[in-house]
Amino acid sequence: MQTRQQPAPAPALARPDGSPVRVLVVDDEPNLTELLNMALRYEGWEVRSAASGMQAVRTAKDFGPDAVVLDMMLPDFDGMEVLRRMRTEDPNVPVLFLTAKDAVEDRVAGLTAGGDDYVTKPFSLEEVVARLRALMRRTAITAVESDSLLVVGDLTLDEDSHEVSRGGTEIQLTATEFELLRYLMRNPRRVLSKAQILDRVWNYDFGGQANVVELYISYLRKKIDVGRAPMIHTMRGVGYVLKPAE
Template sequence: MGAALTRDGRPVRVLVVDDEPPLAELLSMALRYEGWEARSVGDGAGAVRAVREWRADAVVLDVMLPDTDGLTVLRRLRGEIPGVPVLFLTARDAVEDRIAGLTAGGDDYVTKPFSLEEVVARLRGLLRRAGAGQVRDVSLLTVGDLVLDEESHEVWRADEEIRLTATEFELLRFLMRNQRRVLSKAQILDRVWSYDFGGQANIVELYISYLRRKIDVGRQPMIHTRRGAGYVLKPGAPGGR
């Protein structure tokens, strides 16, 4: 499915509120992979400030936060943006939290542990219900003169069509959805191959080399190596690989 855009053509903004940094970063990464913008904060006060300054289109909100509870945060968020959709994160056995959250005005909830795909699907549903056309899906990803169509699986650079294998396509899509972000080999393995190659991260290097031959050869390089960190795709970036 393509990226979600608001009526004015910008990517949907989702605020993740959770005091577990690894979980918050994982959720944010999954949302960015969908072509959305994502920010994360670790407490209720930060959530209210972020919503006020950033004007999020939706919020993923943990019920348990270090400075206050999610229900109090919900009321404050709605004071800033009355109609903002809120998806609660709750513990699996906390039935009372789920009931309290929905009663207090939360729009939906998922229980921990959850799948990233479920969170994205729930958010799409909330945005559709909240906006009646507020969000539209598009299938084209564009970075500089590089264009990828997520529906037809076609790729062009400077209007020249580029033929990719299925794995090369998924790798390029991940890089383009996270343009200007350095992605580690572990992140790429997890998202593109969906499992660990038993430490064989050289599979990433191999497919990066395949992509470079098709995307960068004879043109200004877009795929760059950040030694010790990973890879980054940038439009028209100068310098070596």
Template structure:
């Protein structure tokens, strides 16, 4: 329902495009046509190319054929719900950044969505400005950045992150990360031995004020630990009441 949406004039921001300068492709999925129309209008205002789908099956076929750069995906839909759609995308090695729209606001629901492979979420009621801001953050995190210094590698102990090839390895062991995990690890590794607060991480990695919902940081730190520290001496440490720090093991 449109009662779930607040309309406000978004602040001017640099236009985001694909690497070749063409418009970004955004797929909006919701079974309420009035809502998809409103979201599509707001996203086209950003200069993006937008398509919509009114159910899970249509979303999967459109994503397969059109190859969007990001998706806005409603959780509650009559045929396939958003979690099922995301699960099928990830099974097919589709790592398109996904922003969930949901009426649910419990910690368990948010954790379920993120654990399933979602990148972010907006709970209803929401503002169009918030959806645009979250999408911009997802897109920035999913794009590969090259170090201006010419050396694309960041090294902390036996952990190596290459900003140009988007590769991560520990002691020569390749590690697969999502776009958000990669950006979080990059921020930690660019600040070795420095304790970073949840607020600092939210501001740098998510590029948006989560309104105190810092549990997303804890979730993604746990993801990194499972991948980076599995079977190894831990490099990522919690400083209770302060934040997180990464440091070499020796």
């Protein structure tokens, strides 16, 4: 009889000082909050919870979370307002939105407002943990030189001033080109599908018009890659990936 090999456990995440990572769970459903708390504590993480927007903002200021699980619908004000207030204290804290299954507008609005990812209810606890791990790893990778600066190879993007340069040469981008490049740079070496890019950079009204992604990728390549070693690569049938030039 063959024994089934167990998957290797995911590497433990920790803060720079070695202490457990901190996660804030914001939801007004007590049963769901308790399940999330148990799952996250099982990972060895320190967890606090809040059941309202106001409580979430106060707790975040006191707790200093490394990531936030944030329900879009709360009894006092919505998740986007919570996000806005928390980001005044910590502009870089990654936020994973919880949204209703059919609330397409919420997903679009949440990502446009600066949320990093979302899961739809009902969800698996394993998915939430995996998404949080990915967010925290990506945050550590991209926050290189300052709170607002993304750096991949010799390409830099300042999220505050909207300045972009490669190899010290300034590059002028339109607003949409900037948002597309920012999304690629927040996910270096990660293949992003056209659907993911549409969800993040445009709104869902584009539907199947994935050719808009191809069009703007071509615009970016003309400004970022022409005359240089390419950084934006097409993975046929899968999507696009940005990585340092070889």
